[in-house]
Amino acid sequence: MSLSKDSRIGRSAILLVLSDDKSEELEKIKQLDWKCCTGKVGSMEAHKVVAAIETAAKKNEIVETGLYRESHALYHAIIESLHGVTRGQVQLGSMLRTVGLSFAIVRGTPYENKNEGEWIAVSLYGTIGAPVKGAEHETIGLGVNHI
Amino acid sequence: MSLSKDSRIGRSAILLVLSDDKSEELEKIKQLDWKCCTGKVGSMEAHKVVAAIETAAKKNEIVETGLYRESHALYHAIIESLHGVTRGQVQLGSMLRTVGLSFAIVRGTPYENKNEGEWIAVSLYGTIGAPVKGAEHETIGLGVNHI
Amino acid sequence: MSLSKDSRIGRSAILLVLSDDKSEELEKIKQLDWKCCTGKVGSMEAHKVVAAIETAAKKNEIVETGLYRESHALYHAIIESLHGVTRGQVQLGSMLRTVGLSFAIVRGTPYENKNEGEWIAVSLYGTIGAPVKGAEHETIGLGVNHI
Amino acid sequence: MSLSKDSRIGRSAILLVLSDDKSEELEKIKQLDWKCCTGKVGSMEAHKVVAAIETAAKKNEIVETGLYRESHALYHAIIESLHGVTRGQVQLGSMLRTVGLSFAIVRGTPYENKNEGEWIAVSLYGTIGAPVKGAEHETIGLGVNHI
Amino acid sequence: MSLSKDSRIGRSAILLVLSDDKSEELEKIKQLDWKCCTGKVGSMEAHKVVAAIETAAKKNEIVETGLYRESHALYHAIIESLHGVTRGQVQLGSMLRTVGLSFAIVRGTPYENKNEGEWIAVSLYGTIGAPVKGAEHETIGLGVNHI
Amino acid sequence: MSLSKDSRIGRSAILLVLSDDKSEELEKIKQLDWKCCTGKVGSMEAHKVVAAIETAAKKNEIVETGLYRESHALYHAIIESLHGVTRGQVQLGSMLRTVGLSFAIVRGTPYENKNEGEWIAVSLYGTIGAPVKGAEHETIGLGVNHI
Numbered sequence: 060m061s062l063s064k065d066s067r068i069g070r071s072a073i074l075l076v077l078s079d080d081k082s083e084e085l086e087k088i089k090q091l092d093w094k095c096c097t098g099k100v101g102s103m104e105a106h107k108v109v110a111a112i113e114t115a116a117k118k119n120e121i122v123e124t125g126l127y128r129e130s131h132a133l134y135h136a137i138i139e140s141l142h143g144v145t146r147g148q149v150q151l152g153s154m155l156r157t158v159g160l161s162f163a164i165v166r167g168t169p170y171e172n173k174n175e176g177e178w179i180a181v182s183l184y185g186t187i188g189a190p191v192k193g194a195e196h197e198t199i200g201l202g203v204n205h206i
Numbered sequence: 207m208s209l210s211k212d213s214r215i216g217r218s219a220i221l222l223v224l225s226d227d228k229s230e231e232l233e234k235i236k237q238l239d240w241k242c243c244t245g246k247v248g249s250m251e252a253h254k255v256v257a258a259i260e261t262a263a264k265k266n267e268i269v270e271t272g273l274y275r276e277s278h279a280l281y282h283a284i285i286e287s288l289h290g291v292t293r294g295q296v297q298l299g300s301m302l303r304t305v306g307l308s309f310a311i312v313r314g315t316p317y318e319n320k321n322e323g324e325w326i327a328v329s330l331y332g333t334i335g336a337p338v339k340g341a342e343h344e345t346i347g348l349g350v351n352h353i
Numbered sequence: 354m355s356l357s358k359d360s361r362i363g364r365s366a367i368l369l370v371l372s373d374d375k376s377e378e379l380e381k382i383k384q385l386d387w388k389c390c391t392g393k394v395g396s397m398e399a400h401k402v403v404a405a406i407e408t409a410a411k412k413n414e415i416v417e418t419g420l421y422r423e424s425h426a427l428y429h430a431i432i433e434s435l436h437g438v439t440r441g442q443v444q445l446g447s448m449l450r451t452v453g454l455s456f457a458i459v460r461g462t463p464y465e466n467k468n469e470g471e472w473i474a475v476s477l478y479g480t481i482g483a484p485v486k487g488a489e490h491e492t493i494g495l496g497v498n499h500i
Numbered sequence: 501m502s503l504s505k506d507s508r509i510g511r512s513a514i515l516l517v518l519s520d521d522k523s524e525e526l527e528k529i530k531q532l533d534w535k536c537c538t539g540k541v542g543s544m545e546a547h548k549v550v551a552a553i554e555t556a557a558k559k560n561e562i563v564e565t566g567l568y569r570e571s572h573a574l575y576h577a578i579i580e581s582l583h584g585v586t587r588g589q590v591q592l593g594s595m596l597r598t599v600g601l602s603f604a605i606v607r608g609t610p611y612e613n614k615n616e617g618e619w620i621a622v623s624l625y626g627t628i629g630a631p632v633k634g635a636e637h638e639t640i641g642l643g644v645n646h647i
Numbered sequence: 648m649s650l651s652k653d654s655r656i657g658r659s660a661i662l663l664v665l666s667d668d669k670s671e672e673l674e675k676i677k678q679l680d681w682k683c684c685t686g687k688v689g690s691m692e693a694h695k696v697v698a699a700i701e702t703a704a705k706k707n708e709i710v711e712t713g714l715y716r717e718s719h720a721l722y723h724a725i726i727e728s729l730h731g732v733t734r735g736q737v738q739l740g741s742m743l744r745t746v747g748l749s750f751a752i753v754r755g756t757p758y759e760n761k762n763e764g765e766w767i768a769v770s771l772y773g774t775i776g777a778p779v780k781g782a783e784h785e786t787i788g789l790g791v792n793h794i
Numbered sequence: 795m796s797l798s799k800d801s802r803i804g805r806s807a808i809l810l811v812l813s814d815d816k817s818e819e820l821e822k823i824k825q826l827d828w829k830c831c832t833g834k835v836g837s838m839e840a841h842k843v844v845a846a847i848e849t850a851a852k853k854n855e856i857v858e859t860g861l862y863r864e865s866h867a868l869y870h871a872i873i874e875s876l877h878g879v880t881r882g883q884v885q886l887g888s889m890l891r892t893v894g895l896s897f898a899i900v901r902g903t904p905y906e907n908k909n910e911g912e913w914i915a916v917s918l919y920g921t922i923g924a925p926v927k928g929a930e931h932e933t934i935g936l937g938v939n940h941i
Contacts, residue, residue: 785915
């Protein structure tokens, strides 16, 4: 039932989002036969962050378009990741702040027991702050869900 | 006023907490003439996580013992980091869940403009789940504050 | 001081909102000499859900228009009910989700002791999900307040 | 992809928890070849509510003991249901309030599309209030998750 | 329907809690024929703050003991006031912080329209911080409810 | 390390916002050689409240324009103050409510130990309620941060 040390899906998603050169992490994910994608989104509206990640996940076939079960798993992983980014209220522009984020989505099998099946991890890294250039600090988030 | 690419304090704190071999990150932090420390804490009580990080910060002279200003900055960075870990309610045992976490604290000057002064970053990485071995998934958090 | 078994106002409001044929519940409420109304609202904006319920309550004379005391009691019952529907953040479109809800409002005297006076219950039942047909699951909420 | 009208799992879980005579609802659930169980729990500690529901779910084989994937789905459904009950802070005794709750857990296939697979619904109904007999009002909650 | 300038109940409750010499505020409240009381409570447990205020309210006959309707109004005013004190999570010791608070409870008729009836205001003022002498800053809260 | 009785910055900010005649409080603040300003803002949008306070703070040179460190301290003090005003969700129009607020910002040195340096307090007082004249009650908030 344990998390396998070599297949920590959350750690993988964070290292992927943090890497300037993503080739090493991408290679590891490929070796594990997992799926992933990365992208960027900047917005004052939280729903645009959600939409950008959902679109990337569908376009890159990380989740199956039209299968609600998978969208539901992804949605909750995104919102959990946004909790780390926003730290209290999942709000951006309505609290006069904006984000510039990179994201990574990884889908794989982090547990040794094969019956644990597939899980999805959504990581976010970037800046949050006032809508003024430079008036911002770093922020991170991670959501993990069974899929 | 911008964040300097080579001195992203949040990224540094996360890479430090994620690294199996911490020497590379520690060397970078040393080169920047910043302070840092790392540690581990496992608990079903959030206040023990807060206490473990505060104790490490004081013992390693990241913050000045007896100066409330610095404790206050650290405290809010810890709580913000716990928001990422807990994703909604900053509660552990009272919601029947437990954490096993590594933490890193970095204090430094992430902005090009020297007047922006010192900031502190607290990163958390580990697992969260039921009080049953293996019934857990990964979690991360980051709090950044001016000090 | 006890809740009377035959006059559980919250249970009544939920059964009313869940019933396909509302005549049985309406008859019980009429027998108790209580007031009630039902309605529907679908929206990506939480304030439209609040407004639809407030309008129905005033139009059906469940609360007295122009008496803030009663609007205040109703408002908090609505927001508490929305907590059950949204489970964490009272936000819809700003988190890229939408609701299709039925609601019921019941005003009555649920306690045996007549001095406990009137109370109001607001129940919500329907679906919450992505703004895509079918990508949704059920949700419920109940708010109860003294009036 | 739609929710089938005759197999609304959340509605089923609520009606089950509200029924004085549960035989009709139990028969419907049996006809659908779904699994369910019910129980009661009263406590000032939220973690005891969580534990009581988890124990009932395992004992009645609604979820597979030792499979984290299933416990994880159940846990989030419970916590979402508790949001409806607590309406703001998932806290009981620490805010000087107590609950007396009935619960129902239903596991089944609410969507017409068979690929949507199994889902789990946790409903809670009872009273919340001061730790003084009678100083309480009704409360409800529902959590729905894919499993 | 307006708030009468001379009978702002919330302002009155705050000035009462802030005053070193309370005689002027007490005189105003007496002139209005309202009820009030004040007290102090220090604790790491939020439920003890709630209990201290409830006890004072009953002992000083601000609310009627044994009438749930009044306890319910008071309870929500207390919790709302604690939101101002805790600013995010209504938790003290579980987040390793403690409070030393003065409180005031005022019951009266703040609206010009007599039909608006009685309202209750609970104000809190004091310090919040680490369980270390001096490592604390000021905090305030106000809850207002119809009764 | 103690808060000095004559220089309680939060109390000062609240009395300033509550005073009809602000000259006495302004004189005390001047004597302490502290900085302060006051203003008013009414809105259904929380971000406009934040913006009004930030603008006043910069225009009156309470914080240094262009120094993120100071804006960051001010921002968190404002958001904490808004927690007291909104009591649960930092939302206004999206929950169909509006505010009419006075605010005060005070920057000074509340601790006896000079090393504790400068702190900033943001107080809010006014009304919150439905977007209907008179359908509102009083509300208050206070945020305190090191700067």
